[in-house]
Amino acid sequence: MDRAIAVHNQLEYADVPSSDAVRMGEIFGEYPSVSGAVVNESTAMRVSAVYAGVRLLAGAVATTPCSFYRRTDDGRESANGHDYWWLFNEQPCGRFSAATFWEFITMQSLLRGDGIAYMVRANRYSARVTDVIPVPRSNVDIIRVGDRLLYRIYDQLADGTWGYFTATQDDVLHFSGFGFNGVHGMSVIQWGAKQAIGIAIKADEHAGATFAGGASVQYAVKVPAGKTMTRDMQDEFRHAWVAKYGSGVGHSKIPLILTEGLDVSELSMTSVDAQLLESRRYGVEDIARAFGIPPHMIGSANVTAWGTGIEQMGLGFLKYAVRPHLTRWQQEMNRKLFPIRDAVFLEFNVDGHMEGDSKAQAEYFGKALGGPGALGWMTVNEVRRLKNLPALPGGDVLFDPGKAAKPDNPKPAAPDEHLEPDA
Structure with missing residues (x-):
């Protein structure tokens, strides 16, 4: 303030x-x-x-x-x-x-x-x-x-x-x-x-x-040629129609019997x-x-x-x-x-x-952690933190494909096949 x-x-x-x-x-x-x-x-x-x-x-x-x-x-x-x-x-x-x-x-x-x-x-x-x-x-x-x-x-x-x-x-x-x-x-x-x-x-x-x-079908009342309806006749007809069918939802559609040659046609x-x-x-x-x-x-x-x-x-x-x-x-x-x-x-x-796509998430984390020939950009513990999991010992080191290809303890050499086995 x-x-x-x-x-x-x-x-x-x-x-x-x-x-x-x-x-x-x-x-x-x-x-x-x-x-x-x-x-x-x-x-x-x-x-x-x-x-x-x-x-x-x-x-x-x-x-x-x-x-x-x-x-x-x-x-x-x-x-x-x-x-x-x-x-x-x-x-x-x-x-x-x-x-x-x-x-x-x-x-x-x-x-x-x-x-x-x-x-x-x-x-x-x-x-x-x-x-x-x-x-x-x-x-x-x-x-x-x-x-x-x-x-x-x-x-x-x-x-x-x-x-x-x-x-x-x-x-x-x-x-x-x-x-x-x-x-x-x-x-x-x-x-x-x-x-x-x-x-x-x-x-x-x-x-x-x-x-x-x-949502009812609309109707038109046609007066044949040569026939006329005064305003009082039109009002009486409208009142009769409403009295017979009503004006709300779900009322019956029973045809009204008309006189004087009136014709009712359905409008689609x-x-x-x-x-x-x-x-x-x-x-x-x-x-x-x-x-x-x-x-x-x-x-x-x-x-x-x-x-x-x-x-x-x-x-x-x-x-x-x-x-x-x-x-x-x-x-x-x-x-x-x-x-x-x-x-x-x-x-x-x-x-x-x-989160909802386990397959996509697994592929993403797999690439992030690195693999053969690819350096990772996330550690195991970083991934585990995103999943609310506890850290693991040694899980804060990025994967290095160079070190993975050259282990600290090299594999022992195979014995010379020309040497005779011990008796």
């Missing part, structure tokens, strides 16, 4: 252009589409393809361990005993577990362009972070002042009341989405999938209205309805494309071009869809948590995603 007071005057004079379309969208939380549907984070998440895409990416991030390391003269060593390991792998603050924290941050980054969390220091003179508290993007104003950013955050204050406080960029972890312009990232639902989501919302409404009417599904069904299938692909994920992973029947087999598809998803987010975010965390370029740094460890 003291940091907020220190920069309050800068905030007062910061220029926030209210005419900016993106800014107005953030204020009102609405991005109207051409279809007429309002697309915001609430309405978009009611579309099954959006929900599935956000859940998939958020789940992948939430299940990726955040590992800490310490730089050494010959490389690096594990530093998972660091206090920050607990914050980002177990509990960042009292209200969130680490998994729910990362799911929330990922969802905000995808739907609003930025995930925001402010850091609580041990005291006003300490750089040590004790809590990391996420806040909804709608509760944050991001303001540029020169080459620095200020964050005006609406949240519950220390005295229990709700209000605004201001934090500098040094006290905020800004997990931006794709297209960060120095102030904010690009929302997927605003830029990449607004029209597709708008069409999907309207298609869902149309389908719901159809089934609300019982129109080409417009058929195109609507096709557009709903295409909408899943369009939304998946905007989120950068293969359609088959959110329920589309279409295949992917990322290779064959579950392993290759999973690796493609991690490489092209998940890793860009993780790379941006680990750089943000390293520069904010260790601003003096400390010897400690963090990385997201995507190797953990192979």
